[in-house]
Amino acid sequence: MGHLLRIFALGMTALVLAMLQTTTPPYAMLTGPIKTAGPQSERVTSATFAIDVATVKQARVLAYDQFGKAVELDTSGMWVVVSAKLEGFRQTMSVRAATLIGASGRRYRQSQRAGGAPDVLASKIVQPGLPTTGLFFFEIPEDELSKMTLVVSEQYDPQLQDEISVSLTPLPGSPQDRLDIGPDGI
Amino acid sequence: MASDRERKIRWLSLASLSVLVAAAIGINAWRNVDEYRHRIETDVQPGPTEPDYAGATWRIAQARLIGDGRDTEVVLPGEMRLVIVRLSATATQTIGEGWGQCEVSLGDGTGRRWLPLDVVLSDDLSRDLDPAAEPLDGCGITSLNPPAANETATIEEKFVVPASAVLALSVTLSVGALRPAAIAFPLGLDRS
Structure with missing residues (x-):
């Protein structure tokens, strides 16, 4: 009888431990981003910042002036340029991390090749009470364009910080061959 | 068969484990709170x-x-x-x-x-x-x-x-x- 009780107790202990292990959220989830999502047609607001996506354009060649010299950037895929307005609420911050999730679910970070373009949002400082406009630049394969989501946060892989996802409206028509970026954006 | 003394030591060890785990969590939390306090202005x-x-x-x-x-x-x-x-x-x-x-x-x-x-x-x-x-x-x-x-x-x-x-x-x-x-x-x- 004593042996049976011990085996039962051991079995119950193993069961409880297995339940605890399987239901414990992973550390990455516990300390992951605080997510907010919304469509492009709306201003999407988190506790620390908000984003308004104004326009999204696609082109095969990007063109802009850098230090008085004309720059043209082509790509084997497609340039996607997102024009947006950011507003910070609590503290001076920057929104350095922007990722575009394509139709396949693959994630594309901002292109560093267009880092010298005018009005790059990722290099701007967002001051509370002073909304800032600018551009995010991505290079993605053409077959990813049918469904895209923009994900922005202060830095990549945020922990216990706000992360905003914006479902982008599908782009109408065919992409333009060349997109000129002026001092005031697109 | 385990003697009474061995049995007592075994239970004491098990009981002390819970105290040690609680102490480790407490010390770790205190360190984190102390570190956090040095980053904020309250x-x-x-x-x-x-x-x-x-x-x-x-x-x-x-x-x-x-x-x-x-x-x-x-x-x-x-x-x-x-x-x-x-x-x-x-x-x-x-x-x-x-x-x-x-x-x-x-x-x-x-x-x-x-x-x-x-x-x-x-x-x-x-x-x-x-x-x-x-x-x-x-x-x-x-x-x-x-x-x-x-x-x-x-x-x-x-x-x-x-x-x-x-x-x-x-x-x-x-x-x-x-x-x-x-x-x-x-x-x-x-x-x-």
Whole structure:
């Protein structure tokens, strides 16, 4: 009888431990981003910042002036340029991390090749009470364009910080061959 | 068969395990809380007197509002304004590394907080505003070479703020070793 009780107790202990292990959220989830999502047609607001996506354009060649010299950037895929307005609420911050999730679910970070373009949002400082406009630049394969989501946060892989996802409206028509970026954006 | 003594030791070991686990969690949590407290400013001592803090007596030497065309001819677009704050600190003792992780910020009493511009932009603005004068260092750089006892240092920080917040602005200063303790002064700027 004593042996049976011990085996039962051991079995119950193993069961409880297995339940605890399987239901414990992973550390990455516990300390992951605080997510907010919304469509492009709306201003999407988190506790620390908000984003308004104004326009999204696609082109095969990007063109802009850098230090008085004309720059043209082509790509084997497609340039996607997102024009947006950011507003910070609590503290001076920057929104350095922007990722575009394509139709396949693959994630594309901002292109560093267009880092010298005018009005790059990722290099701007967002001051509370002073909304800032600018551009995010991505290079993605053409077959990813049918469904895209923009994900922005202060830095990549945020922990216990706000992360905003914006479902982008599908782009109408065919992409333009060349997109000129002026001092005031697109 | 285990003796009574062995059985007692076994149960004592099991019981002590729970105490040890609780103690380990407690110590770890205490360390994390202590580390977090050294990053926030919750114990803010307001001015406008000249408080002793971090081995020095502090006061506002100058606060300028730029961008509305009054202090200089510069007019900044829309709500954007530039605030330049100079703080004067007279060391009352040897400071050494006591000003490490020095932070200066502006707040408007509603929870909004503005951080200073970076060193490069701040120096560029100083040269634009007064080409003849050498730009003053901010708190971070001054902390590497603080004033000796009874000497005075002036630090300067620049902030970009909305015009609507100017009236309510106060400056807060803290150093890593003394946080969450900090000192604050109202700027007393007039935007009319």
